[in-house]
Amino acid sequence: MGRQAEMRLLRRARHDSTDRLPARYAVTGEAGIGRTSLLRAFAVTSRHKGCAVVDLVCTEQRHYIPWALLDDLVGGFADCLPPGCEQGVELHDIYKKLSQGPVPDGAVPRVWGAEIAVAVQNVVSQLTVKAPLVITIDDADRADALSLSFLRCVVEACSHLPVMLVASVQNGVPAAAPSELAELLVGAQQVHLGGLSEQETAALVRSRLPRPPGTGFADACRRLTAGNPFMLVELVRWVRDTVRDTGGVPDPEVLDTAVLPAVAEVVTRRLNRIDPRAGRLAEAIAIAGDGGADIPLIAHLAGTGLGDTLTAADLLVRMGLVADDNTLLLRHSLVRNALVGGMTLMARNAAHLAAATYLHERRAPAERVAAHLIASAVPLDGSWPAGVLLQAARSALAADDTDTALRCLEHAAQVASGDEHRQAVLGIADIRIRADRARGLDAAVATLAGTTDEVVRARLLERVGSALYGVDSPEERQRVLDATAVAVAGTEVAHWPRLHRIAWHLYDRLPGLTSELLDELIASRPDPLADADGTDGLRTAASAVAALCRHLTDEAPESAVGQARRALGRPADELCLHPLARAAALTVLVDNGHHEEAAARLGDDDQAGLRPRPLYRVLLLPVAARIALARGRLDIAREQLSECLRELARHGVGPGSPARVAALAALADVLISQGENDRARMLLRRYRCWGDLPPSWHYRDVLMARARLLAADGDLPGAARDLAELHARNKGAGLRVAVTASWRTHGAILLHQVGRSDEALELAREQLRFAHRAGSPQERGRALRALSRVSGGPRGERLLRAAARLLKAEGSELDLAYCLADLGPSLTRRNRPDEAIAVLTQAIGLAGRCGARPLVERGRQLLALADDRAPRHSSLRGVLALTARERQILIDAARGLTNERIATALRITRRTVELHLSSAYRKLGITGRRDFPEMFRDPGLWPLLTEGAPVARQSAPADPGRCVSEPPCPPFGLVPGVLRHRAAMRDPRAGHHHERTHPAVCASCLGDSPISGGS
Known part of the structure; x- marks a missing residue:
């Protein structure tokens, strides 16, 4: 070959x-x-x-x-x-x-x-x-x-x-x-003759396998054999024998486990014939590992003097088995595996223990000593330091060898003290819980009862609390909590089981009730051992969860933010007493627009140590995803949410648990923003979130994602049903509507799209009040955009400009792209094509950087309408040709109203409705209502269709001397724009004017500088 x-x-x-x-x-x-x-x-x-x-x-x-x-x-x-x-x-x-x-x-x-x-x-x-x-x-x-x-x-x-x-x-x-x-x-x-090239190796492998190998398989073979044809043939023969039953090709990583006696026989036979010392030296080099070893260690393992070792090493170098440098390393990994695999178990154990002893006596790094310890299967004696044993346990866990890791940790727990003893005890608990959750929990609770170390007690409680999220049986969960209560009785964490019971029902009871129960727990003093200032770890964890409850229900967001900041200011170990605590406090910051502060606090944590990512760290992934979304990084958010779902499954958290439902809904929302509606729908169906949902309020984000999907498919009545159910769940649980970022970005706009304009206007104004109290420019920009889409007309344009100014200053690229994409149709309809082109071009660039493909497509379609030189999009051009009455009737029809209901609402005949619809269908190039789903797949159609559409009349404000935005501007902490508004209201000559027949917030009240664009 x-x-x-x-x-x-x-x-x-x-x-x-x-x-x-x-x-x-x-x-x-x-x-x-x-x-x-x-x-x-x-x-x-x-x-x-x-x-x-x-x-x-x-x-x-x-x-x-x-x-x-x-x-x-x-x-x-x-x-x-x-x-x-x-x-x-x-x-x-x-x-x-x-x-x-x-x-x-x-x-x-x-x-x-x-x-x-x-x-x-x-x-x-x-x-x-x-x-x-x-x-x-x-x-x-x-x-x-x-x-x-x-x-x-x-x-x-x-x-x-x-x-x-x-x-x-x-x-x-x-x-x-x-x-x-x-x-x-x-x-x-x-x-x-050297080794075969990459192409020659691939040809040889293909010629000897029944099926073509996968990607990277030939490269892995060449890496193990250095292109040696004899070794390649033996390796491929081993592959054929290994996969004979399945008929496939193993993963390239499996090749590292190949032990080929034929290769060992050829090498050892030749070496022993030439010089028996060379054979012993090759085995010693193989025992030393892939990283190579220094010559004195090899001489010690081979039992030869330094001079004889160098002579034998020179022979191996000349034979091409060993690289010619000071660190002896076999050129072929396959030869190393073959030589080690050809040794008896006792010989390997003896060689690895000899290497570990030699390295330890010469103060070698713990990693090198540990590598040889875990390669030996014999019980360990008391001569090994705890640091080496802990490092050996880490290496074994990295190789998924839990038996060896447990053996090293148990020995380390006997000889270690201080922090090393803590690591050993906690590592044992982690391995046992992972191997058998029920027995591991019992062992952890037993360790709790016997320890006097407060740090060990707190971290064991964190592990017990995390493991309970993977227990499906309420009886089993209650049994563990009862045993834990006995184990921690009389300590500073005596009320930990009570905290866990309260937080467990956070999502299936009213958050207000949970907040009251947590406040009672915070006010109690479990033990005189607690801190003098009353801020022990248990209170810190309870306070963080209570901050989330207050954020969900309280109209004053600054109170929840303050409580969350106080909890986050405490040591990390205190927040780890409950897996929800840290994520809850950071969620409060993120949902109130303090993304940079939350991002800075995400890294304030201890190392995971000997275990994989703990549950409380997994629950931080959705927080990191929300921060990425606020920055417009959809791809990063998608990756983090997908990883969160995988990690939650690894921890045994069930599909219907609040944590997985929240991550699922957030991931579906990101997929919709990226234009992958089919993938989002499949995700919701796979997790059984497409039909009827359980009554718990934590499914509200799922309803929001479903409403977006249905609206994108033109099923506005279906979207209206999900939004109505969302509103009912929020009201029943006493929650604020504008509490999630997805709602604040799309909620009021969706309500307006499905025809619930009154409710959309009310909730948009509520969102604006929330944004002012939260003090976040990004949230104010989102609220102004929502209000502008609900209001429409010239005032909507002014609100959009104010929102764009805020979002641009804040650097919120995705929100700014949405805002500019909304502004484009308004400018197009008002015959300002140059300005519309500039705005839409900027929106397309921002959306493209964020990965929002539907927004990019929508901007391109609208840009084609604004630019006379661009090709025309027939259906969108038809929207511009619609009369006001045709648009109004078409919108009502898309919202699911029958012709009779439309005629009754507009006080016209049914025949008139049918004529207007026929004209609209002809201009749009469709045949009837059955084409609505296909028509609404054009992202640019709906904003262009509804731009300037009339809003249902509202009653005039009771006080004509007050801004129609409710409630009135607060008397203290007024922004300069509000001060200007108050002065204008006192001085009629200022020309300050409100259109009482078309409610909207006065745009000049919302910014710190005059609004550009002719406002």
Whole structure:
């Protein structure tokens, strides 16, 4: 396989030997590199060219038989000559007479004399009449002195004839007759064979597997074998035997586990034949590992002196088994696996313990000592320090070897103290809980009862609380909590079971009631051991969860934010007493627009230590995703939410748990924003969140995502049903509507889209009040955008400009893209194409950076309408051709109203409604209501259709001297724009005006500087 360059070289040399002196070539390389195959292939091609070819093979079995190689040579000459040839008979007779005499001692020319030389010349002259003579000798380093001397005489006697000699020699192997071999190959050209290339390796692997291998498989094979063909063939044979039942190809990582006895046999046999010390040294290097080892350690493991070790190492280097540097490392990982796998278990254990002892005595890094400890299966004694044992446990856990990790941790717990003892105890609890949740929890509770270390007690409680989220049975959960209450009675965390019981029902009872129960817990003093200021860890965790409850229900967001900040200011161990605590406090900050502060606090945490990512860290992933969404990084948010769902499943958290439902809804919302509606729908269906939902209020985010999906598909009545259910759940639980970011971005706009304009206007104004109290410019920008979409008309444009100014200053790219995309249709309809093009171009660029593909498509469609040079989109151009009445009737029809209801509401006849709809259908290029889902798949249609659409009339405000935004502006902490508004209301000459028949917030009250764009 391959070797085309070497074959071309030998063929050229054979051709040139006709006119030149005899050609001599030495093919060198490591064992199994393909020297024999190259000689055989060259011999075959030479015979096809009419050459006489004599193949000589030096094997170990024939090495000690006198005259064996000479017999092959003379027999080869006879085979190439015609039967009964006079020259052949003469050479055979002379050789027979010579071989029956005494064996010469290195004096072949003197013994044989001119008679044999003349006979050889006659034979070679007969053989080279038409083509050169080719003599190949495989493994020439094994040939005896007599045979090599005779062969040299043959070549020298035929120096005037076209003779080509090709000999193969293994790298680094001492020759049986070094001087005779050197004389034979004096002046020979060297052909060194290396490993196969990537393409050659892939071709060899494909040719020997029943099915094509996967991506990276051939590269993994080449990495393990360094391209050695013999090792590659053995590895592929192992693959075939491994996957014979499945008929597939294993993962490339599985190749690292291959132990091939054939490879070990070839290597050890050759090494032991040459030098037994080299065999022991190769095994010692294999025991040292992939990272290599220093020479003194290898000498210690091999049981040889430093000088002998260097001599044997030089042999391994020359043979191509070891890299030529100060750190001894086997070039082929497959050889290392084969040598280690060929040792007995006791031999491996002894070698690894010897290596660990040697390294520990010389103060080597703990990682190196630990690597050898975990490779040994024997029980550990008391001589190992705790740091080494802990490092060994980490390495074993990284390799999923929990038995070895547990063995090291149990021993470390006996010899360690202080923080190392804590790590060992907690690591044991983690492994046992992961292996068997029920038994692990019982063991952790038993450890709780026996420990006096407050830090261990707090961290064990965190593990018990996290593990309880994977317990499905309420009875089993109650049993563990009762046992924990007994274990922690009389300590500073005596009320921990009570906190867990309260927080467990956070999502299936009213958050206001949960908040009251938590306040009672915070006010109680569980034990005189608590801190003097009354802010012990239990109170900190309870306060963080209570802040979330207050955030969900209280109209004053600053109160919840203050409580969350106080909890986050406490040490991290206190928040870890409950897995929800840290995520709850950070959620309060994020939902109130304090994203940068929340991002800065995400990293304030201790290391996970010996265990994988704990549950409280998993629950922070949705918080990080919300921060990424606020920054407009949809791809990052999607990755974090997907990872959260995987990690929650690993922790045993059920599909219907609040944590998984929240992550699921957030991920679906991100997918919708990226334009992957089908994937979002499949996700919701897979988690059984598409049909009827359980009554708990934490499904409200699922309802929001479903409403967005249905609206995108043109099913506005279905979206209206989900929004109505969402509103009912919020009202029943006493929750604020504008509490989630998804609602604040899309909620009021969706309500307006499905026809609930009154409610949309009311909730948009509530959202604006929330944004002012939260003090976040980004939330104010979102609220102004929502209010502008609900209001429409010139005031909607002014509100959008104010929102765009706030969002641009805040750097909120995705929200700004939504805002500018909403502003574009308004400018287009008001015949301001240049400004619309600029705004929409900016929106497309921002949406593209954020990965919001539907928003990009919507902007492009609207841009095509605004730019006279761009191609026209027929259905969107039809929207611009609709009359006001046609638009109004079409919107009502899309919202699910029948023709009769539309006629009644507008006080016109049904026939008039049908005529207007027929005209609208013709302009839009559709045939009827059944085409609504397809029509609404154009992202740019709905905002263009509803731009300037009339809003249901509202009653005029009771107080004509007050801004129609409710409630009135607060008397303290007024922004400059509000102060200007108050002054204008007192001075009619200021020209401050309100349109009472079209309620909207006065745009000039909302910013700190005048609004641009003709406001």
